[in-house]
Amino acid sequence: xxxxxxxxxxxxxxIAGTAIAANLKPGDTIQASNLDARxxxxxxxxxxxxLLTDRMQTxxxxxxxxxxxxASKPVxxxxxxxxxxxxxxxxxxxxxxxxxxxxxxxxxxxxxxxxDDPHAADKLIWNGYYAQPIKNIQDYPRYAxxxxxxxxxxxxxxxxxxxRYYMKGRLGTDxxxxxxxxxxxxxxxxxxxxxxxxxxxxxxxxxxxxxxxDSWAYLKSVRRxxxxxxGTWMDPIGGSDQLNDDIxxxxxxxTWYASYRLLGKRWILATPHSTAVTxxxxxxxxxxxxxxxxxxxxxxxxxxxxxxREVWVIEAITPPGHPYSKKVLYxxxxxxxxxxxxxxxRKGDFWKWMYYGLKTIPTxxxxxxxxxxxxxxxxxxxxxxxxxxxxxxxxxxxxxxxxDDVNLQQLEKVAR
Amino acid sequence: xxxxxxxxxxxxCRLSAVCGIALYGMFSSDVALADQGLFDGWEVGGYxxxxxxxxxxxxxxxxxxxxxxxxxxYKNDVSMARGSARxxxxxxxxxxxxxxxxxxxxxxxxxxxxxxxxxxxxYAATDLFSHRSRSSVRxxxxxxxxxxxxxLWWQVEVASGSTLKLGKQQVVWGETDFFQSMDVIHxxxxxxxxxxxxxxxxxxxxxxxxxxxxxxxxxxGSMQLIYIPGRTNPGYTRGNNYDVEGGxxxxxxxxxxxxxxxxxxxxxxxxxxxxxxxxxxxxxxMRWTATAGEWGYSLAAFRGPxxxxxxxxxxxxxxxxxxxxxxxxxxxAWKGRxxxxxxxxxxxxxxxxxxxxxxSVNRYLVGIDAVFSAEASYIPHATYNxxxxxxxxxxxxxxxxxCGIVDRPVIKTxxxxxxxxxxxxxxxxxxxxxxxxxxxNTTITKxxxxxxxxxxxxxxxxxxxxxxxxxxxxxxxxxxxxINPTLAxxxxxxxxxxxxxxxxxxxxxxxxxxxxxxxxxxxRRSQNRALTGFNDTNLFGYFAGxxxxxxxxxxxx
Numbered sequence: 001x002x003x004x005x006x007x008x009x010x011x012x013x014x015i016a017g018t019a020i021a022a023n024l025k026p027g028d029t030i031q032a033s034n035l036d037a038r039x040x041x042x043x044x045x046x047x048x049x050x051l052l053t054d055r056m057q058t059x060x061x062x063x064x065x066x067x068x069x070x071a072s073k074p075v076x077x078x079x080x081x082x083x084x085x086x087x088x089x090x091x092x093x094x095x096x097x098x099x100x101x102x103x104x105x106x107x108x109x110x111x112x113x114x115x116d117d118p119h120a121a122d123k124l125i126w127n128g129y130y131a132q133p134i135k136n137i138q139d140y141p142r143y144a145x146x147x148x149x150x151x152x153x154x155x156x157x158x159x160x161x162x163x164r165y166y167m168k169g170r171l172g173t174d175x176x177x178x179x180x181x182x183x184x185x186x187x188x189x190x191x192x193x194x195x196x197x198x199x200x201x202x203x204x205x206x207x208x209x210x211x212x213x214d215s216w217a218y219l220k221s222v223r224r225x226x227x228x229x230x231g232t233w234m235d236p237i238g239g240s241d242q243l244n245d246d247i248x249x250x251x252x253x254x255t256w257y258a259s260y261r262l263l264g265k266r267w268i269l270a271t272p273h274s275t276a277v278t279x280x281x282x283x284x285x286x287x288x289x290x291x292x293x294x295x296x297x298x299x300x301x302x303x304x305x306x307x308x309r310e311v312w313v314i315e316a317i318t319p320p321g322h323p324y325s326k327k328v329l330y331x332x333x334x335x336x337x338x339x340x341x342x343x344x345x346r347k348g349d350f351w352k353w354m355y356y357g358l359k360t361i362p363t364x365x366x367x368x369x370x371x372x373x374x375x376x377x378x379x380x381x382x383x384x385x386x387x388x389x390x391x392x393x394x395x396x397x398x399x400x401x402x403x404d405d406v407n408l409q410q411l412e413k414v415a416r
Numbered sequence: 417x418x419x420x421x422x423x424x425x426x427x428x429c430r431l432s433a434v435c436g437i438a439l440y441g442m443f444s445s446d447v448a449l450a451d452q453g454l455f456d457g458w459e460v461g462g463y464x465x466x467x468x469x470x471x472x473x474x475x476x477x478x479x480x481x482x483x484x485x486x487x488x489x490y491k492n493d494v495s496m497a498r499g500s501a502r503x504x505x506x507x508x509x510x511x512x513x514x515x516x517x518x519x520x521x522x523x524x525x526x527x528x529x530x531x532x533x534x535x536x537x538x539y540a541a542t543d544l545f546s547h548r549s550r551s552s553v554r555x556x557x558x559x560x561x562x563x564x565x566x567x568l569w570w571q572v573e574v575a576s577g578s579t580l581k582l583g584k585q586q587v588v589w590g591e592t593d594f595f596q597s598m599d600v601i602h603x604x605x606x607x608x609x610x611x612x613x614x615x616x617x618x619x620x621x622x623x624x625x626x627x628x629x630x631x632x633x634x635x636x637g638s639m640q641l642i643y644i645p646g647r648t649n650p651g652y653t654r655g656n657n658y659d660v661e662g663g664x665x666x667x668x669x670x671x672x673x674x675x676x677x678x679x680x681x682x683x684x685x686x687x688x689x690x691x692x693x694x695x696x697x698x699x700x701x702m703r704w705t706a707t708a709g710e711w712g713y714s715l716a717a718f719r720g721p722x723x724x725x726x727x728x729x730x731x732x733x734x735x736x737x738x739x740x741x742x743x744x745x746x747x748x749a750w751k752g753r754x755x756x757x758x759x760x761x762x763x764x765x766x767x768x769x770x771x772x773x774x775x776s777v778n779r780y781l782v783g784i785d786a787v788f789s790a791e792a793s794y795i796p797h798a799t800y801n802x803x804x805x806x807x808x809x810x811x812x813x814x815x816x817x818x819c820g821i822v823d824r825p826v827i828k829t830x831x832x833x834x835x836x837x838x839x840x841x842x843x844x845x846x847x848x849x850x851x852x853x854x855x856x857n858t859t860i861t862k863x864x865x866x867x868x869x870x871x872x873x874x875x876x877x878x879x880x881x882x883x884x885x886x887x888x889x890x891x892x893x894x895x896x897x898x899i900n901p902t903l904a905x906x907x908x909x910x911x912x913x914x915x916x917x918x919x920x921x922x923x924x925x926x927x928x929x930x931x932x933x934x935x936x937x938x939x940r941r942s943q944n945r946a947l948t949g950f951n952d953t954n955l956f957g958y959f960a961g962x963x964x965x966x967x968x969x970x971x972x973x
Contacts (some may be wrong), residue, residue, distance in 0.1 A: 147896055155898070156926050195461045195504075195927045195972035212782060216712070221615035223588040227712060227778040229836050231785035237846040239897025321838075376430075384896060404577065408707065409631045409638040413571070413579055 007030035024048070024069055026362075029067040030269075043069055046308050051269045053330075055342050055353060064296060067269055070305035073270050076360055077133050078367045080172035085111050085131070094126065099239050099255045100210075101126050106176050108167040108336060113312075121260035121314045127336035129254050130248040134369040135171050135397040138164040138387055142192070144279065144392040145240055145348065146289060150298040150383040159193035161414075165406040168208055172365060178403050184208040186406045190218070190415045202228075203408050203416035210255040212264040218411045225411055234322045240386040241352065242377040249338035249354055249375075250329060256319060268330060269306040270339035273297070274357035276304040276375040278389050291357065291374050300378050304357045311339065324351065337370060345381070349371055353378050358396075361396060418433040436674040444744075452920030459506040463972040465543075466608075467498040472934065475664075477531060477671045477963035479807070480538040480679065487535060487672075490528050495664045495964060497524040498560070512572035516565070523560040529664065530834045535672025536662040537862035543620075543681040545734060545760045551677040553661045559607050560663075566622055577631035584624045586617060587642060589703055589716050591793050592778045594887055594906070595856045597793040598774040600718050601642065601701060603655040610665045610959070612917060612935060621657075624648040637706025644720065651688025651695035655767040660684070667958035669946040670874070675765065679947060682735060682814055683761045684727060692751045693766035695721060717774045726799045726828035727873040728766050729818040732758040740819060741810030744803050744868045747820025763818055763873075768799045774828075786835040789854075798826035798860075801873035808949035816950050824869070825861045830854055843892060850891040851899070857884045871911070874944065877954035883910035885955075898923045912940025913956025931972040936963050 021080030023041040034056065039049040052060070057067040085107030093102050096119060101109055106278055108131045110123040116402030117123065128321055140162040147156045164187040167178045190201035199220030206213050219226060233244045245252035256262075276291035286294035293301040309331045318324050328342045343352040357374040375388035427505040471493050479487040500521040507514050523529075537550035553559065569583030594612070604619045613619050626643040634946030659666040660675035669734030675684040688695040706713060731737060731748045739745045756764040774793030781788050803819025805811030812819035833855035839845050860869070863881040871877045894900070900921045907914035919933030942960035943953045 031607060155896075156923065192459060193461075195463055196923075196929060196970075198461055198504075211782070214710075214780065221617050221622075222593075223586050223617055224591075226591075226834075227780060227787045227789065229834065230780045230782070230788050230837055232848075235836060239846075239893060241896070404631065404633045407633075407636075408712075409629075409705070413629070415648075 003147060007031075008163045010170060026069050026071040028069050029066055030060060030069070030289050032064070035060050040219075044072055044308050046267050051267055051308055053268060053340075053342075055350070056269070059301075059353065063298060063301070064293070065301050066293075066303070067306045068304070069269070070273070070275065070307045071307070072307040073273055075332070075334060075370075076368055078135060078171065078363065080135065080367050080370075081107060081131075081133050083107075084169075084171050085290075089124070092126075094123055096122075101130070104130055104169070106171060107131055115262060115265055120312075121262040122254065123268055124262070124312055124314060124331055124336065125250070125254045125257075125260055126221075128250055128338065130169055131336055131371070132248075133335045133337060135363050135365070135367060136166045136173070137395075137397050137401050138162065139369075139395040139398040139401065140390060141395075143394075144289075144389040144391075146292065146387040146389060147240065148294070148298075148300045148385040148387065150300075153297075153299040154294055157193070158197060160189050160191050161190045163187065163401070163406055164392050165401065165403055167403060172367060172397075177341065182209065186403065188406045188410060188414065191412075193279055199415045201411050203406075204412045210253050216411060218415045220415055225408070234318075240377070241379040241382070241384055242386045242388075246341075246343075246352075246354060246377055247375075248372055249341045249356060250327070258317045258319045260317070261315040263315050263328070265310065265312055265333060267308050267310050268339070269305050270309040270311065270330070271302075271306055271355075272309055272332065272339070273307065273355040274304050274359040276302075276390075277372075278355070278373050279391050283373070288388055289387075291389065292376075298383065298385075300376065301378055302355055302357065302374065304374070305354070309339065310334075324379075335370070349381075351379065351381050353380065361394065363397040364395060364399045365397050367397070371396065424773075451876065457507055460504070461506075461973060462501065462503040463898060463970050464501045465499070465968065465970045467496055467500070467966065467968050468494060469496040469964045469966035471495050471528070471938075471961075472963040472965055473961045475671060475799060476669050476944070477535055477675075478669060478948075480535065480542060484669075484945045484947060490531070490687075491688070493528040494526045495528050496966070497526055499523070502566070512570060514570050515567055515761040516772070517567040517923075518564070519566045521561055521562045523556060523608075525556050529555060529560075532663060532672050536674045536677065539662075539679040540677035543677070543683075543760075545681040548677065551662070551674040553674045553676060555661060555663050559659075559661050577633065578629075579629045581627040581629070582625075585623050585627060586620050587625070587627060587640075588620075589701075589714070589718075589776075590765070590774070590793075590830065591778065591789045592791050592856060593832075593852070593854060593889070595830065595885070596716075596723055596830075597717055597791050597828040597830055597856075598714075598776060600720065600723065600771070600772050600793075601644070601699075603653075603657065603721075603723050607659040607661065607663055607665055609656050610962075611651075612915065614902075621653050623653060625959045632706075634706070635706055637704060640701075640703045642699075642701035642703075642706070642718070644692060644701075646698045649695075651686070651767075654688075654695050654721045655725055660765065665962070666842060667872070667875070668960040668962070669943050676764075678696040680735070681760055684763045684765060685756055685761060686725075687728070687764035687766050690705050690728060690750070690755055690764070690766045690768075691753055695767065698725055699769075709778045712778045713775065716773070718772045720769060722770045722799060723767075725765040726801050726821050727763040727768050727817060728754060729763045729813060729820055730754050730761055731757055731758065733760060733762045733813060735807075735814050736760055737813050737818070740803055740805050740812050740868070742805060742868065743866070744805075744812065744819050746812045747822070750799075750821040754866070762813060762815075768797075768823075770795055770797055770799070771864050784833075784835070786833045786908050789830075789832045789834070791830040793828045795826045795828075797823040799823050800860075800867075800869045800879065801870045802870065803871060804876050804878050806876060808948060809950070810868075815874050815878040817870040819868065822867055822869065824863065824867075827859045829857045830860075837890075839892065844893045844894070846894050846896060846932050849893070851887045853886070855884060855886050857882060871954050872958070873925045875951050875953045875958075876892070876950040877911065877957070880910055883908075885909060889933065908955055911954035911956070913938050913954070913959075914957065927971050927973065929968075931968040932966070932971075 021040040088105040092104040166182045187204040191197040201218035204215040215228040247364045310333045314329045316327045341354040345351045355376040359373040378385040474491040477487040478484040502519040505516045540551040569585045571581040628641045679808040701718035703716035778789040778790040801817035807814040838848045869879040891902045904917040916936045921931040937959040939956040940956035
């Protein structure tokens with residue numbers, strides 16, 4: 001009899017256990033109210049607790065982050081990107097003495113990084129630096145920065161135009177390198193809103209070397225171009241919560257950081273296929289930016305679709321003078337782009353969380369490329385956030401744009 | 417002296433011509449407008465703004481009835497209550513762009529401004545040669561209130577790398593802040609707000625011009641050609657407007673004194689038709705800008721009216737002229753021509769045409785993490801007034817500087833360092849602060865002290881061969897740039913004096929901006945009374961008594 005009772009109890013426990021560890025479906029949410037209950041649930045074969053980083057758990061539990069699940073889909077990368085990666089495989093070599101890469105042509109310099117490679121982290125960072133899965137031109141007619149405080153919600157917004165031209169590693173063309181090979185990319189951007197910064201323009205020249213970037217600003221209020229310091233790569237961008245090297249999670253020459261360490265490979269929930277409407281120009285108020293939960297405190301949580309992705313986890317140690325002590329980066333294992341990061345202050349305390357919603361779009365030449373539909377940089381110490389919102393008219397590889405359209409001489413011409 | 421119109425609306429002809437060209441360009445552009453009407457796609461921006469300023473000192477305002485004793489105590493009086501609105505319209509048609517900027521200004525006539533006008537009228541009435549009863553200048557209408565097309569241009573890419581910008585616009589050359597070395601194309605209106613305006617587009621006097629730019633990609637540079645037709649730009653739109661109307665920024669002790677309707681008939685009107693300073697003559701400029709290695713550089717030349725006027729003395733002045741007791745001879749009229757009424761004026765303000773050659777360099781210095789900039793200009797024939805003594809001390813005429821005009825070669829140089837300084841720990845700023853220090857030097861290469869060159873006619877300050885000023889700006893940011901204090905400092909290393917301007921700007925949301933500042937001036941010497949007691953007063957002496965508190969509130973859209 002005792003055995004039978006025990007068996008029944010075990011059976012009931014098993015049934016109950018099965019009921020708790022449910023298989024979640026696309027559209028299900030993970031939020032503070034069900035986080036504990038769903039720890040053992042699974043989604044596409046992964047336990048929820050395994051898909052959430054410790055930081056994500058905290059943000060869901062304490063900061064109102066709500067994750068809406070979406071069925072995972074393969075990420076389609078550009079044909080030219082993949083072809084260049086394959087054609088040039090093995091040409092790039094990492095030199096641990098200089099921390100530089102030699103022999104890179106185009107595509108991912110290190111497509112087959114393994115966790116046991118002693119320089120795996122450096123190579124992955126170089127993959128990100130050299131070979132974002134985009135094409136040769138990023139042409140964004142408008143993007144916005146939303147400045148948000150926990151107390152008052154959306155404080156301010158800025159609207160900018162962005163144009164970046166890659167001079168090296170060019171895809172889908174015989175001219176893989178334009179110019180003398182010293183310049184990696186040239187970027188032109190200028191503000192269109194609000195009125196006090198309207199006409200402010202920036203031109204940035206990034207080198208294929210540890211040399212600091214050259215940059216100039218056109219100040220409309222004085223109608224003059226002014227050279228800027230190259231040493232601002234680790235400074236905040238204007239009044240935002242984002243450092244220059246936080247753009248798209250990691251925006252520095254790999255050698256500017258002190259070192260990198262591979263913490264491992266794991267699965268997380270991320271947004272490689274952003275489905276949210278980022279910017280509804282016809283709406284007003286909080287509804288204008290549906291991808292951000294502006295209505296509910298703390299007013300900065302993303303509202304997008306999340307799917308399981310395998311990522312590399314990389315620790316980036318900053319150089320002296322940098323505001324952070326380190327960044328922990330989450331990069332897709334199939335392509336070198338970051339989904340999220342955690343930044344820690346000099347005392348080692350958690351400071352900022354960065355999250356990017358990615359999306360693949362057709363390019364102007366019939367291929368595909370990847371863009372950041374949104375980018376969140378949230379300062380949990382100052383309780384303030386800066387959110388990047390890309391307009392739906394973003395383009396890649398726009399036909400008719402040439403290298404000479406993106407240079408210092410154009411700065412005064414394009415600024416209002 | 418005829419009163420210059422303050423309504424700077426272009427003539428119907430000028431406006432129509434540019435509008436016609438712009439419309440032709442827009443519709444002949446290769447950009448299809450089928451899906452967008454003419455009124456779609458315009459970027460609209462602008463602001464509505466209020467300025468208010470208050471005297472922190474008692475500015476000297478002479479009283480004609482008491483032989484120049486101070487008229488009253490104006491400390492804490494409102495010196496400016498100004499409302500302005502600006503509308504910008506911009507549209508990008510692809511190959512071409514069109515921009516229209518209109519600004520309207522109305523000021524409230526404060527008690528202080530009423531007294532300035534009253535003084536100017538009373539002094540004008542002392543004319544010995546006529547029976548006028550008031551000044552020819554109405555400060556409110558002629559100086560402060562305005563409705564102005566600030567910009568109206570059409571920019572088109574006529575060929576790959578070739579851009580033509582046609583219309584009323586602003587073009588600035590050079591690197592230096594505050595001073596004008598290669599920034600020679602436009603004059604500035606320093607009458608409603610003197611020279612310490614960070615957003616100097618508000619003070620600049622736009623011009624109708626043809627501005628052609630040819631990119632030269634092989635040399636990583638561009639060539640700019642400027643043509644400014646003299647007939648299209650009235651004389652009063654050229655050169656700097658210093659406050660010679662007797663307004664709130666008139667040099668101490670000349671508040672309430674209108675040069676064109678001066679006391680006792682010592683009138684000094686503008687003359688835009690002097691053969692050496694004929695504003696109907698065209699102006700030309702060319703500039704090459706490029707980068708070479710780590711350096712950015714520019715080379716430029718410009719032919720046009722000087723920005724600083726000089727006074728051409730009337731050789732037949734009804735108040736008399738003579739050689740100075742110092743030995744400085746009276747030179748007579750410049751180039752032998754005096755064109756104002758010889759029977760009722762003592763001099764005329766002219767803007768001689770000059771040629772300026774110059775260049776600038778800049779580069780980022782990794783070692784000190786700073787941006788270095790330098791600028792130099794050479795003016796072979798810069799014009800100066802001469803004669804240190806006033807008539808009361810045996811000078812050529814009633815005022816110092818009225819012995820005539822000389823031209824001398826001048827070199828102006830500037831060096832500057834910009835650096836981001838990390839004060840986040842020290843001052844708790846939210847990001848590194850911007851620090852800029854510059855040294856500005858002027859050298860008269862063929863200098864003879866016996867020339868008795870004066871820094872400014874009407875004052876006895878004698879010019880030295882070399883003179884230098886140093887300025888510094890520290891711009892800080894707090895609370896995600898919602899609170900932005902700035903400290904600007906300057907010192908005249910040659911003639912003494914300087915300024916301190918602490919300010920703070922608050923940003924509220926997308927629309928509201930409030931800026932408060934104190935303008936504090938120091939001087940080594942200033943002239944205490946109008947029309948007498950001329951002494952060694954120089955730049956910062958002109959600002960004696962002008963300390964002020966100013967608040968600017970802006971709603972932008």
